[in-house]
Amino acid sequence: MSSTIDATYNELVDELRQVALLRSCGSVLSWDEQTYLPPAGGEFRAEQLALLAGMSHEQATSSRIGDLLAALSNPASLGGEDSLRFANVREARRHYDRATQLPRRLVEELSRVTTLSQQAWVKARKAQDFAQFLPWLEQVVALKREEAQAVGQGRGPAYDALLDDYEPGMTSDEVASVFDPLKARLVDLVAAIRDSGRQPDVSILTREYPVDRQAEFSRRAATAIGFDFDAGRLDIAAHPFCSGIGPGDCRLTTRYDASFPRGIFRHAARGRPRHVRAGFGPAHFGTAAGEAASLGIHESQSRMWENLVGRSRAFWQHFYPAAQATFPAALDGVVLDDFHAAINDVRPSWIRVEADEVTYNLHIMLRFDIERALIGGDLQPAELPGVWNETFQRYFGMTPPNDALGCIQDVHWSAGLIGYFPTYALGNMYAAQFFEAARVELGDLDQQFARGEFAPLLGWLRREIHSRGLQFRAADLVKLVTGKPLSSEPLLRHLNERFRPLYGV
């Protein structure tokens, strides 16, 4: 490697860091908006975020970055296609090409509108009033279509240009090709479970669980599986999310309700993404090496801890005594098996973020179909409630009683996050496939969990996945780690193995 290339590469990394640093300021303002912003400050916040988005965009599209990328276009000079440098330049090029397609006006408008739209969404959901939200949805969809046109330039469906931002290199046809075979088999599994004579006592879940003790228990569980509260926080927000602001600052949010476990799974799980985000560590902040391979990969880490670990019997062999001590009024006299069956209750429900592992994926497929149609122009925003309710009836055999339990339950579309939903179900698939590979290498994980040992799994994930950042695209990473291309089979195997015995079906 020549010293000129070295200098050019280092300058590029410096530029990328400045962009990421400015973006991270926006992350603080967004986190604050969703946690602590006084209501009257909403419009001003939209102006602040729009300004930062515009300035970040200007930095990210500077001609200097273009020149540096052009000077680094020879893979061999970077150390070849397997090198970290090559990957960093490849992803910088992808971001640059995408950003330079977007006028600053559109970027600022998207930021401003989606900030205000999220605030409108909070109110509309509370009022169970889709009509209140519709004008905002129309604006967001129009802007996202404009974004998709600008980025996609007519190559493939417009939706794919949005999806690519979250799941680089994956097309909507590829998503459909893993979703479709799964859909029918999930519907069958849900039906078999529904018709089973064996049903858990779910009343266990709605007894007395004081919110402050939930918070305390969540902190303890999160700490036990490796979340560092010296480098992170846990706050309350209308939409539970995880914001990796920067090195040493990763923030989870959650919401508590009266029932027990869901919040806890979420907290325990949401802490994980920071390990992905951290990538090779703070030194790689701002480069691809410091990012997850895709949002689906990122999500797979949450899903693994939330579902594969956090809802396993082995996990609760370890934590259940502490849970009983924390919530004696609710859990005294409840045996572990009954508790475990209750937290794995499978049944159609309205709200995605509270859904069980089996029906969850159907919630995603519903959204995937709808948002493809919205961006493709086959569905108008005003038609959303009708199509939502009709599809919901088909998948779940019931119709939402209002739109707060239906099409305006999620923050995503208000925030301009279209193309994002599929990554949740992809995350479930990646997680199951990685977990099978981890089992092969690490031996009896259940025994380890039952002893409260989570470090071996975490170490494996760090080594095999986190430390690779975005050196490989998701499809290649899956093959590298598991030896096979992505498939829905491991997830189906897991669901069958966990739920058929529980329900005797």
Next chain:
Amino acid sequence: MSSTIDATYNELVDELRQVALLRSCGSVLSWDEQTYLPPAGGEFRAEQLALLAGMSHEQATSSRIGDLLAALSNPASLGGEDSLRFANVREARRHYDRATQLPRRLVEELSRVTTLSQQAWVKARKAQDFAQFLPWLEQVVALKREEAQAVGQGRGPAYDALLDDYEPGMTSDEVASVFDPLKARLVDLVAAIRDSGRQPDVSILTREYPVDRQAEFSRRAATAIGFDFDAGRLDIAAHPFCSGIGPGDCRLTTRYDASFPRGIFRHAARGRPRHVRAGFGPAHFGTAAGEAASLGIHESQSRMWENLVGRSRAFWQHFYPAAQATFPAALDGVVLDDFHAAINDVRPSWIRVEADEVTYNLHIMLRFDIERALIGGDLQPAELPGVWNETFQRYFGMTPPNDALGCIQDVHWSAGLIGYFPTYALGNMYAAQFFEAARVELGDLDQQFARGEFAPLLGWLRREIHSRGLQFRAADLVKLVTGKPLSSEPLLRHLNERFRPLYGV
């Protein structure tokens, strides 16, 4: 006014708003740093804030702003020297001239160092260890000297260049000329009170005051005197401050300890500055019309509500029954007069923010002398504890047992706020002088307070002071509102009238 001038002026205002908008993003990050930032995120936060400071500085010193100011240099074309436009251009010019004297490197370095230095200060204060803090203080003082040299260009004492940032147009000699006559008379008053046979029962103040009820009572009192929690927040921080982030978003912080009233005064009082900051309202955000005339004027509004109103007997005639109901264990059977005497207890104490109204000003004079010497080069940072303790002994007749109760009790120097302290005592003087004028116009304020009526005073302040923003410099505003130049006499009158009867001296 010509339409060319109109267009030029409007463009200038747009530019200034963009600068203020970017600065306000930094305010959110600073607020967050002092309230919720995880410890491990401190270094990254310093990088974020330095970047924003550097970018703001670049915007604020753009040649475009210089050109616009040059094109607006004729007062007549702006509507004359009494016009709002003239004032906005005058202050924009002052900010621009100041900013263009400072290299971006210095601005970023100051931001980075003062962010880290504040974090170091929190730790050093906790450890009661000046030595830990000294290297940071040395860096801050060196950078502030550099700033003073760059801005002052050898015109007058270096310290004045820093003071001018907080109290525009005032020199340190002018500050000394109002401080000096006050000092001796305060020392006399403190001595007279100390030697009085009548002393309040201060044990009332350290009974059982649960922190959550303090917070609740504070919110109620703040609301009653006009603070709008829809447009603001109250959080906990190591250093109580008020951050006016932008329209609709004004944030107070406080710290609670076991004793009763001080926190309450502070909350009730700190909400006021937003009325000053708001100036003519959100439409003036970013211009002088949306700023206070000076930090002393700004502070005078807090001081008026905290001391002149909040420690008056009339105020407590209204609030005391609610206080008794909120803190029955502490206040049952305590009569109003005894309570009122206790919260007006005057005695030398270590901590400025907890000092009574009389000794408070001596705390400020001590700091004023020391920081002048630090910037003037007559005092080295390493000598600070010695000089502090010696002067403290002279003013208060006692020596701090450690530096946490002495020279490292305040956050200001760690934050680079040098030249800031005098504005607190100036604020007390402005407040007393304004209050006398308000009494003349509004009649018996005590009767109004006793009935819980605070709107007439607030209305007067809005009209006479807040709505004028920085249209007039502080010295001119005082003359305009009170008919006289600033003097320490009204403050002395107030202190004599309140405390001599209480102590029978």
